[in-house]
Amino acid sequence: MTAPAIELKGISKAFGPVQANKDISIRVAPGTIHGIIGENGAGKSTLMSILYGFYKADKGEVWIHGKRTEIPDSQAAISAGIGMVFQHFKLVENFTVLENIILGAEDGGLLKPSLSKARKSLKDLAAEYELNVDPDARIDEIGVGMQQRVEILKALYRQADILILDEPTGVLTPAEADQLFRILDRLRAEGKTIILITHKLREIMEYTDTVSVMRRGEMTATVKTAETSPEHLAELMVGRKVLLRVDKVPATPGKPILEIENLSVVDEAGVARVKNIDLTVRAGEILGIAGVAGNGQSELMEVLGGMREGQGSIRLNGAPLPLSGAGSDARARRAAHVAHVPEDRQREGLIMDFHAWENVAFGYHHAPEYQRGLLMNNAALRADTEAKMAKFDVRPPDPWLAAKNFSGGNQQKIVVAREIERNPELLLIGQPTRGVDIGAIEFIHKQIVELRDQGKAILLVSVELEEILSLADRVAVMFDGMIMGERPADQTDEKELGLLMAGVAGEAA
Amino acid sequence: EPALIFDLGGKFDKSFNEAAFAGAQRWAEETGESFREIELQSEAQREQALRRFAEAGANPIVMAGFAFADALGQVAADYPDTKFVIIDMVVDAPNVRSVVFNEHEGSYLVGMLAAKASKSGTVGFIGGMDIPLIRKFACGYAEGVKAANPDATVIANMTGTTPAAWNDPVKGSELTKAQISQGADVVYAAAGGTGVGVLQTAADEGILSIGVDSNQNHLHPGKVLTSMMKRVDNAVFEAFSDGTELETGFSVMGLSNGGVGFAVDDNNASLITEEMTAATDDAAAKIATGEITVHDYMSDDSCPALSF
C-alpha cells in the first residue's frame, strides 16, 4: 500500500483557553477526495490551517507522502505541495488576478518578466482545467465564483498536489459548484489529493471518497462515503437526529403586502443594477429570488431595506414607501415593520465588537421598550437578549460575549432572532444559511416557515437553489437586474431555474 | 540667594533669555555666589515659579519677559518682603522694580547703520511673530532707516503665528531669501531661534544681517553688520548686585544710560565705517537729549514709518 498523501498525528491546538483541536489524527490516501464535516466551530478550519502552516500546532506531527514534514509557515506548506483555498478568500482586492496569482511566487526581483510568464502558464492552466479568468481584471470587480477560481489557480500555479478547500461552495451558484466539482474530479484523476470541508452533505455523498466528522475539536469518526448515509453523518455531527428537509404545509397566500412597481437602482458608479422590476409578495407566502450572485439581488434587498436609494414605487400594505430622500432610510423601513436579515451578517448585520445584547438592539435601538428616559434601558435589553438566545438556542447563551466570538451559525441565529422576533409585516432575508451548519440550518428554516404561517410576507434571496426550492412558495429568477420569470416552487426544478439564471428566458412568466 | 526666571523661549534662545542668563552668570562669577533659575514650560508656571521662589526665600526674584506682568501683579502683594524685578513691562507695586528698554531707540540706530550699509536702498526686517513688542523693534528700525536714507525701502515680515515661529530657522532662511530677491541687502532679525536661520542665510548669500538682544556678531564674523544690544544682562546683573536692598520703581534702559545700543567688536569692525559711527553717535546724542524722538509703537499702537 502506498503511503498516505497526508497523515496527521496527534494534532492539538489551543487558542488561549479554547481547545480548537484535540489530539487529532487522520490519514488521507493519495488521489482521493476526503471530506471533513462538523458543526460551526468544530475545528475544521483550524486543522486545515495548521496543515497549511497558517497556524502552528501546539502538538502533533505532519507526514506528507510518508515523510515527516515540518510546516512552520505557509512557505513550507507550498514547498511540500500543499495548496489551500480558504473559507474567506485571501486575495488582495485592488490587485489584478495576475498579480494575485504571482504574489509570493514571482520569478525574480522584477515584476514584468514574472507577470508575462504567469500570463502564459495561466493560459495553459485555464485551458487544461476550464478555469477561465480575465488575468487583468481586478479582484474587487469580479464575482466570488471568479475569485474562487483565482484561489484555485493560485494553488495550481504553485504546483500543489494536495488541495484543501474550506467551504468552497458556500458562495457559488449550482452551476459554478458543478463546475468546481468537475475540476476536482479531474484533479483527482491526475492523482492529486483533495480535502473538502463543507456543510453540505449532498456534496459529501456525491463527490468524496472518504469523510471525517469533527465534533468539538475532536475527530469523532472517519468512514468510507459509500458506507454511510446523510442521516448518519448528520447524527455523527450534531449528536442527534436532524431533519434534512424543510417541513412545511402548502402556503395560503393572502392579500398583497409588498408591491414593487417599475423599480430601478443605479449604483455609485452609475451602473444600473436593478432594471424596472415588478414583484408582489403576499401575506403568508415566501417569495424566493434565485439568481447568480451579482445580478442585482443584493441591490434589490438594499433598496427595500432602506440602505440605498432607487426609482419607481413600492407599497407596503398599500401605503407607499419613499425610495429616496427623507423617510427612505433603514430606520424608516423598520418603523414600517420591514425586517431585514442582510446577506453579509459580519459586514452589515452585526457590529462584530459589540456584545450580543447590544447587537440585539441593532437597528431597533430606538424601540420604546429599550428606552428609560433619556438613556437606553440596558437591563431590559439584556433580559430580552437572554430570552431570544434561549428561544433560538444560541450557543453560548451569553449576552456579554462579543459578536465576533460566536461561530457563524450562532451569529446568524442572533440576527435572525432579532429580526423575526419583531414580528414584521415583511421579512427580507438574504442568504439565510450561508456557511451555517446543518443543525442551525434546520432551525433557521423552521423559524422562517413559522413566520410565514403567521401570515407574514417573506422575500428570500439565496444563491442556494436547493434552499430556494425547499423553502420558497414561489420563485422569481433574477438576471442582469431583471426578473426572468416567476414559477410556483412545486412546479419547477433546478434545471429550469438554472436556465433562467443563465439569462435564457423561459415561456412567459 | 537671588533667582532668575526665564520666559518660555528657554534660557538658550541666543537672544533675550540668554542675555539675562549671561548677566546672572557674570554676577555669579564675580561674586562667587549662586542663584536659582527655572525655565518655564507653561503659562501656569509663571505664578507658580514666582511663589515657589518667594516662599523658598529667594530675593530678589528677576523675571525676564513682559508676560510675567499679570502673574506678578497677583503675587507681589503676597510677599511684601521679597523684591521682584520684571523686565520689559511695568508692574506697579511697592516691591517691584520694572525695567523697560527703549528697543525702538536701539533699533533706530541699527536701522541707520542698515540704511548706510545698504547699497540697494532696500533693507529687511524679520520678526518672529506679529506681536506688539516685535512691532516696536520694527518701527524703530524703520524710522532709523528712513532717517539715514529717506528713499530707502523697508520690507518687514513676520515668521508665523504659532510658537514654532520662534524656532523655525528654515522659514527664517526662506524669508531672508525672499527679501533678498526683493532687493534687500541688509536684514535685521528679531525672531529668536528663527534668527539663526536668517543670519545663516544672509551670510551664505553674501548680504549683511543684524542680530538682536545679545551680541551675535561672532556667529558669522564679517557678515553680521552689528547686533542691536538690549542689555538685559546688565539689568539682571544690577538687580542681583543690588540684592535685597534693591530700589524698586520704574527704570528705563535707553540709549542714554547704555540700556540699548549696538555691538561693535573685532567681528564687525571692518563693516562699520567712520561715517556710520559719526552718524549714529550724533543720533544717539540727539536721542539722549530728546532732540530726536524715536516713535515708540507701544505709545499709541501705530507706526508712522511702517505699516503692518
Added chain:
Amino acid sequence: MDFLTLIQVLDSTVRLATPLLLACLAGLFSERAGIFDIGLEGKMLMAAFFSAAVAATTGNVWLGLLAGIASSLVLSGLHGLASITFRGNQLISGVAINFLAAGMTVLIAQDWFQQGGRTPSLFSGGRFEPINLPFADALANVPVLGPIYSELLSGHSVLVYLAFLAVPATAWVLFGTRFGLRLRAVGENPAAVDTAGVSVVGLRYAAVMICGLLCGIAGAYLATALQAGFVKDMTAGRGFIALAALIFAKWRPWHALGACLLFGLLQAVALRFQNIEIGTFVIPVQMMDALPYILTVVILAGFVGKAVPPKAGGEPYVKER
C-alpha cells in the same frame, strides 16, 4: 508677478518641498505596507540633530548624513517593535516617538555641546553645499530658459536632487518590483501575503526601515543643507504637513510629488508676498500665514475627494487572539 520673481518663488518652493517630499515618501512606504506613521516629525527631528551633531564634531557632512539616517532608523525600529512585533497601537507609538525625539534631541544636545539644545554652527565641509549644474553660469543669461536652468534647476544641494529622484525610484520599486508588489499587498491584505508564503513581519519591517531611511535624509537636509546646524524643534510641524500631503496624494508617489510641491508653493507664496495691499486695505500678515492651510482645505474639499487608505493600514496583523 514678473518672471524672475516667479523663478525665485519656484526656487523657494523646491527648497521648502524637499523635506516634505522625503518625509512624504517615507510615510508612503510605511503606510503602503499597512503601518501608519505619525512619527515622521520625530524621526526627522532626531535625524536633524544627529546629522548636525556628527557633522559638527567630525567636520564631515557625509558622516553626519549617516548618523542622521542611523538615528532615524533606530526610531523606526522602535516603531516596528511596537506596531509589528508587539502589535501595539500605531498611532500611540507614533505620538510617543514624536515626544521622544523632541525631548531626547535637546537633552543630548545640551549634554554634548552645552549650547542650549543646539549644535554648534556647521562650517563648510560640515554642510551640503549647493551644486552648480554644468554651464549654469554660462547659460544664466539665455532668456527664459537660462534663469530656469541656472536659478531653478541648478544650485541645490545633492539631497534635493536625491529627493526628486526618489519619486521615480519609489514608483518603480512599488509598481515594478517583486518587493513593491508584496509591500502593497501587505498593506491591503496581510493574510494574502502570509498564505502566499511570504513573511508579513519581514515585509513590514523592511517598509518601516525604508521610511526611517528617507526620514533620516529629510532631517539631515534640514540641518545640514538648508541650515547649518540643529535648533530645537526645527522641524516645526513639517512631519505633519508631510502626512497631510501623503493623504492628499492618496498614497501615490507621483501625486506625492505634486502635493509636496503644492504645499511648498503655497508656503513660498505666503512668505514672498506677506504684505499685500489692496487699495487702502492691508491684508493682515496672519491671513498670509494661514493662507497655505486655508488653500489646502479648499483644494481638498473642492478637487481631491475621498482618500481611501491602504485597507489593512493601522491594524496590526493578528492571526490568533
Added chain:
Amino acid sequence: MDKMPKWADVVLIPLISLILAAILSALVILGIGEDPIAAVNLMVSGALGSTYGWGYTLYYATNFLFTGLAVSVAFHARLFNIGGEGQAMLGGLGVALVCLYIPWPHWSLALIFASLGAAVFGAAWAAIPAYLQAKRGSHIVITTIMFNFIAAAVLNYVLVNLLRPEGSMDPATARFPEAVHLPSLHEILAPIGIEFSKAAPANVSFLVAVAACIAVWLLIWRTKLGYEIRAYGNSEYGALYAGISPVKITMVAMLISGGLAGMMATNNVMGEAERLVLNSTEGAGFIGIAVALMGRSHPFGVFLAAILFGFLYQGGAELALWTSIPRELIVVIQALVILFTGALDNMVRGPLERIFLALRRGKA
C-alpha cells in the same frame, strides 16, 4: 473565554508598563549625570506630596481631561480629531468674549455661559472639517491639522489687533472682571473645613471636567446617540443597515468633540490666567490625543491618563525648579510613558497571559 482576569488587564498591565517606563526614565536621568532616585522623589513629592502639588497636578489634568475626552468622542465614531488644539484656542476666544463683554452678577452664571461660549466656538471650529468629511470625504486628519494653524493665525490677529488693551505689550486680552473669578479648590474646600493650597490654580472647572467625564460616559454607553456613534465607528455599512446616518453622526460627534476641546478654556483661560493669552493652549490639544489613546477612549481611562500627565507636568515643573535638569527630560519621560503604556502594552500582556493560562491549567 478571556485569557486573563479583567483586573490584570486593567490594573496589572498598566502598572508593569509604568514601572518599565520609570526604569528607562531612570536610565536616561543617569545618562545625563543626575540622580534618578532624588529626581523621582522630587517629582512625587512636588506633584502629589502637598495640596499645592495636587492643585497644579489637577489643574493640568483638567486641561487634558477636556481635550482627551474630545479626542475620545470623535474616536468612537472612528474620526481622528487632531484639531483639539485649534478648537481649544477658539474656545478661549469664546470664553474671553463672554467674560469681557457681559457684566456677570455671579461667577456661577458666568461659568455656565462661558462654558457654553467655549463649547460653541470650539464646536464651530470643528464644524467645517466635520462637514467636509461628511459631505465631501475630505480627510479629517488633514483638515483638522490645517485648522490648528488657521486657529493660531486667527487668534494672533484677534489678540494683536482687536482685543489687546491699548498700549499693552502683551498680545492678550484685558484681565477679566473680578466677578467672573472662578473659585479655586481652596475656596471650594475651605468652607467644608479642608485646607487646600491657596496658590494652586486648580479650580471649579476641574469639577466641570469630571462631570464631563461622566456625561461622556453616559453619552457613549448609555444613550442612543452614543450607541449610534459607536456603531458607526465600528462599521460604516452596519450603520447604513441600521438606519444610522453617517452624515449626522460625523457632524454630531465632531461637534461634541470640538465643544469639549473648547471647554478646556474654562480652566486655563477663565480659571487660571483670567485673560486670554496668545499661546494659552500650549499643546494640550495634542496631549489630549495621547491621553485618549492611553485611556482607550474610555472616560475613566482618560481620567487616569489625564491625572498621570498632570502629574508629569507638575512633577516636571518641580524638577525644573529645584534642579538643573533640563525641562526636556519631562518630555522624554512622557514619551516613555506613552510608549510603554500605550504602544508596547502587548509586550507585557503576552508573558502575563501565558502565566495566567498556566495557572488556570494548573488549577484545572
